[in-house]
Amino acid sequence: MYISMNWIKDFVDLNGIDLEELINRFTLSTAEVEGIIKHGENIGGIITAKILKIEKHPGSDKLRIIKVDTGNETITCLCGAKNIQVGDIVPFAKIGSIVDGRKIEKVEMAGQVSNGMCLSEKELGISEDNSGVMILDENTEVGIDIKKLLDIDDIIFEVDNKSLTNRPDLWGHYGIAREIAAITGRKLKKLEIEELENYNNLKDVNVKVEDTEKCYRYSSIEIENIKNNKLDINKRIRLYYCGMRSISLLVDLTNYIMLELGQPMHAYDKSLVNNIKVKSTDKDIQFKTLDGNLRNINKGTLMIWDNDTPISIAGIMGGENSEITEKTISLLLESANFDSVCIRKSALDLKLRTDASAHYEKSLDPFLTDIAIKRYIKLLEENDKEIRIVSNLTDIYAKKYPEIEIQITKEYINSRIGIELSENRIIEILKSLEFGVEQNGKILTIKVPSFRATKDVSMKADLVEEIARIYGYDNIKPQTKEQSLKIVEVEEDKKVENTIKDLLAIKYGASEVHTYVWYDKKRNKELGIEVNEDNIKLANSLNANFNVLRESMIPSLLYTLNENIKYYSDVNIFESGRIFKYPKKGENCVEVKSLGVILCSKNKSSKELIYKGIEIINSIMELNKNIKVRMKDIKNIKYNWISPVNSAEIIYNNDSLGYISELNINIKDNINNKTNIVVIEINLDKLNAIKVINKKYEEFSKYQPVEIDISVLMDKEEKYSSLEKCIDEVKLKDLLKYELVDIFEDDKKLQNKKSITIRFTLLSKDHTLSSEEINNDLQVLIEKFEENNYYVKK
Amino acid sequence: MEEKLKKIKEKVEIQISQVEEINSLEKLKSEILGRKGELTQILKNLKSYDESQRPKIGKAVNDLKRLIENKIEEKKQVLKNQELNKRLESEEKVDFSLPVKEELGSLHPITIVQREIEEIFRTMGFTVEDGNEVETEYNNFEAVNVPKYHPARDMQDTYWLENGQLLKTQTSAAQNRIMKKYGAPLKAIFPGRCFRNEDLDASHENTFFQLEGMMIDKDISVANLIYFMKTTLSEIFKKDLRVRLRPGFFPFVEPGFELDVSCMYCEGKGCKVCKQAGWIELCPCGLIHPKVLKMGGIDSEKYSGFAFGLGLSRLAMMKYGITDLRLLNSGDLRVLKQIGIK
Structure with a gap:
């Protein structure tokens, strides 16, 4: 809102007050002033003049030759406006005067000399009207400074409307003048009205x-x-x-x-x-x-x-x-x-x-x-x-607002502000803002004026503000507050998030990105990403492309990948963010914390990337919760970016924490067919809900461990996890650990089989294993393998 | 005998000097000093000498043995050094100036700034809370004293969801829940992603980060707020800042302020960043509105408190000298990789 200082001066005498300083104080006590415009600075030396004569211009149809009387001389000028007549009084810019910041000089137009110009309202800067020369009242004195006649000079300050949202009384000059009167300690003049x-x-x-x-x-x-x-x-x-x-x-x-x-x-x-x-x-x-x-x-x-x-x-x-x-x-x-x-x-x-x-x-x-x-x-x-x-x-x-009275004490006001004001000063401030004050012992009963009582001032906190701002926030001395210093530990969920981010950035060289929480339909189409268009929608998005909230982190990370792949041969990015789902359409949405990771490389094979991805997943699980997860084939493929061939669910305690997958080739080809891309998504809420497994030190056995390698032949297609399952099932008492040593594939020798070598470490806590015991253990294992049709090389 | 020992000594010295490998030296050593060596033989046959001569001979032999041992040891050292030098000479010279492949990734600037600020607040006893991104109309507006059809709703263009929920426009949306969770006294900050339904330009984003804080206790005053903000902001900017309050309207606080800090670039003298004002508008704050306390289940007569909001996106931009807000959500690694981890 624009406020005119001339207008304010109708209601408050501002003589002797520096106006710019006043505007600054207004900002500190009432509302933010966004800018100051000084009108009239670009206009100077304009006088009133009477048109004496209007003649045709010999060399131009548009221009006429005008003679004006400026009171003490007659000046000839050229004018294009057609609205003037002999006898009119007009604003006139002589040579040397300033119009729109430019000095008026003698000019020659079509062979005739012009010694000044008659001005329009627009040229004076007082309206948009440029249709002709401004005609002044016929009784206007000739030869006087136009600024004596017209209030061209004015300081306008623009108050931020937002900071007036709660002040209906400040939506007009009279209210602003009341505020300025209170700030400056001057009197507010009565409004002149016609009593009817x-x-x-x-x-x-x-x-x-x-x-x-x-x-x-x-x-x-x-x-x-x-x-x-x-x-x-x-x-x-x-x-x-x-x-x-x-x-x-x-x-x-x-x-x-x-x-x-x-x-x-x-x-x-x-x-x-x-x-x-x-x-x-x-x-x-x-x-x-x-x-x-x-x-x-x-x-x-x-x-x-x-x-x-x-x-x-x-x-x-x-x-x-x-x-x-x-x-x-x-x-x-x-x-x-x-x-x-x-x-x-x-x-x-x-x-x-x-x-x-x-x-x-x-x-x-x-x-x-x-x-x-x-x-x-x-x-x-x-x-x-x-x-x-x-x-x-x-x-x-028809309907009246109730009158508002608030009871308050000096102590309350001082304790909320943190100052020591006297009762008198408090009353003085409130009265300057036209609040009624009645004193009864320690209690002040404050009557709120009607122009503040429609919603703005209704309780003690509102009065605290009135007093503090007129007293001046600058005058309040900062005060410490005694408090117990208890350092707060990082919350467990936050720790998990921090650890994951650090792990990915520091160990795996990945970059954390922020993406938007909605899908981009256009890019989905370009990249061939299919999403559930029925997921929660924005009701009033400015762009129809962006009105479905994301159900997965992967699409927006793929957009990001797509933008970056032209600059880098390897792109590893991740985001820890939120995804949104309907439990049932229309109901309150379920918000899930989710981690999305994308590994992309032009040099590494898909297989390498998958193993790196699994390593990342295992590290996340171990670092945060000390747990081990297993990878299981995905039964129901939910998203079209998941590969039907190379993908797995991350399983812990029979629950899926997320998945890892090669990016489905359809989408990959749209991004770049020469790169390999792997995506991972982990439900962080589920991860956070898992209890940390506390590790306990176990004493070493004093006895010698025995290492035995067993090689098993199995179908190429078959998973290592089937062997693990066998091993788990036999539950060998003395088995300390086992590890994969080698996978051997040879199309000629083994055809569609592969040979997998596992090293078993056997150890007893209380004695040295006899060769009989060892053989026995082996026999059990081998039988189990063979039972499942895995041929064991003797 | 003396003559014999002298000859042995001379012979051995020549032999030692001719050895070129440690292995041959070891072999030589056992030849000379071993059981079959000449000197050992002399000692073995000591009995064949005159009794009066024996100690003298024995000593002379032993002396010689020690001398030879020392010589061999010396030579061994020489040979070892020679061998080391040889290996060093043959070692591949690595060019340390070659560029090395960057292995470190990067954290998002918001993450880095947020962690720094959270750390500062934790040391002051503030709990760090996590808000939702989708909120109810009640939490985002009603509970922070912005009833339906209140003009203050215009201050934030809201993304409404088809189910009547909304994307939170301000971190204040978490105030009610946190007050109900902890009660008073309370010290908490809650950073989070906020959304405004507006067009993007260099200083406007529809998705950005704020961090809001609340402190509720008995007799919290405006003077406490000023002290707290001054110390905390000085800590955040690692610079002694001056602060000033201006009236500001935020429905959830009363009185409400805009807090300005002295410009950290020009120390308040006036520069391009602060538009010659010497002050930078940084953070809305105020005493928590009694209605907001009440809705959070806190007795507003007994307790008072203050709340403040910091623009995390803005702080990140200030820290790294980023001038276009949109870069933070661009996912452009050419920008983000520059930031690194710190």
Whole structure:
């Protein structure tokens, strides 16, 4: 919101106060100022001048030769504008004056010399109007500095709207002036209004408020005999500097009042409305707003009606059917207070946020409605002396906010701020903000002024803020708080995550990446990734490509891989993130912590990468939980990036913790057919739930271990784990450990078989094994193997 | 006898000097000093000498034996050195200046910054909590004093899910749950990924990281908040910073502040980074709103507390001099590999 210092000065005497310093203090005490614009700095030396003569330019059809009287001399200049006539008084830039930051010099155009220029409003920087030269009032003195006449010089500061969200009272200059008065300790001047008691005997405006839940107050008045159509120039300059376009006197004044008091108003052409009703529509309707758009209005939206014809969307925008036009000579002025939630909801439904709705949704002070009308009449009279008021100020005050009183003590305030303020100083601050204060012993009873009582100030904490900010946060001395120093241990789940990240980055040279939590449909298509499109969707994504939440980490990691593969021969990446699933469509989603890892290499074979991946998985399990997992064929392949040939589930205690797979070749070929890619995904929630197995030291046996190698012939296709299963099943008492020593494959000698050599280490805790015992053990093993059709080489 | 020993000595010295390998030296040693060696033989036959001569001869032989042993030992050392030198000469000379393949991977900048900050807070007794990414409307808004249709909802464009849940717009969404979990007094931080439904540019991301903290105890004041933030931020930036509070509106705190720190680049003198202001807006904070405490099950008359939010993404950018926020989510290894592990 733009605030004009000239406007503020209407209400607070700022003589002797450095304005920039003041703006800085405003930032520290009230709200953030985002920028300062100094108007008028680029304009200088412009005077008023009278047109004496207008002649044709011999060498140009567009230009004319103008002679102007500047009071003490006659100057010749060239002018392209066609709107001037002899006798008009205009702003004139002599040679040496400054316009838009440039110095005016003597110029020659089509053989004629111009010693200055007549200026338009745009050239003066006071409006967008560049249609012709600005014509000043006919009674204007000639030869005076234009800045004596027009408030071109002004300092505008822009307040961050977000920081005013909770301050409905600051949505107009008068409220800001009140704040500045409190900060500077100066007095706030009374607002000049037209008391309308004299009209009390006139007829009421024909108004009926039917929806008293949504319309708190509706004030209105009728005025006739409008003759003028233009607001005085200095007020128009203020509107322009504050970001408003000038339209017509009646409309400009409603805007002026909104910027001054924060109260939105609406002016209807009185000849077009008779019988005002305020009620919500009981069905969906269509309605043409004054911007010319036909809008679909939802049932339940609060509207203003003329009998049964809608004429305005309450608090948002008026209708085309009743708007003020050039022909308007009488008006019905509305100044109302609507429920903030209702206006905000309607504006969101309609996707139509206007200045008015932005004000209303802040919960405006209902006390403002009649004051706004009185102020409007006052300013209208100044601009159009012959207006006639034809109704009384009709005021329907349907719903009142409760008055708020808060009891508080000095001790409470001081303890929350951490300062030692006297009661007197506290009272002084509150009174400067127009809070009522009653003192009863230690208890202060604070009456909240209406303009702060709509939602902003309702409890002790709010008063603490008022006092602290006016006292000045800068004046509060930092204080330590005694506290026991107990260092907090890293949480177990965090430790697991940290360990995994370190392991992958430090030992396996992988890079941690962050990806988005939604799939990218376009890339899925490019890479051939198929996902469950029925998974949880974003309801309002700005981009339809990104509206399905991820159910797996792998697709987004594949996008990342795809981007990086052109720069690197090996890409190892991982992300520890969240994936999302529906337990049942529409229910609250289940969020799972998940680790995704991708290993990709142009030099290493798929097999090497798979073994590296298994090593990673084993390290993760061992490092964090001291557990060993097993790899098992995947029964139901859930995702199309999992290879039907080379993939396995990671199993612990009969539960799947995730999977490892070669990237399915269809997708791999789309990324790069010359590389090998392996993907791993681990459910970290499941991993975190596993208890750490504590290791215990076991004493060495004093006796000699015996190592025996056994070679087994088995089908090439068959898994090592089948041998393990056999070994586990025989449960040899003396078996200390066994390990894979060699795998031998030879198409000629062994055809479709392979020979696997396992080294068994036998050891007893309490005696040296006899050769008989050893042979016995071996025999059991061999029998078991052969029972399963694994031929043992003797 | 003397003559004999002298001859032996001369002969042996020549032999030793001619040896070129350690193995031959060992062989020579056993030839000369072994059981069959001349000297041993003399000692064995000592009886054949005149009794008065025996001690003298015995001593002379033993002396010679020791002398020879020393000589052999010396020679052995020489040969060993020669052999070592030879091996060194034949050893392959490695070029230490050759580039070595990078084996270390990298951690995400957010991870690194987050760990540093978590560590600082842990030493001050803060528990580190983990929030969800998908939240209920209640936790994200209602429980932090932003009722439906409150204009404050405009401050954050929300990603709504079709089931009525949302992607959390702020780490504050975890406040309610944490208060209910621990009660008062309470010290906790909760870092996490947040989402805003907006278009991307160099300073806007729809996915970014925040870290929020709360401290609740008896009689916590604004003065405590200022002290705490000043010390903690100085610790984070490893620099003695000044802080200042400005009014700021955040529905879950009352009073609410924007906290500025003196610019760490120019020490507050004014530079490009702080846009000549000398201050950098860093962190929203404030005393926790009594309604928020109440909804978290904490007696707001008995306890007060403060909450603050730090932009982890922003801190990571500041730490590494990254100027485009989007790079953090780009997964571009050309960026991330530069960061390494620290």
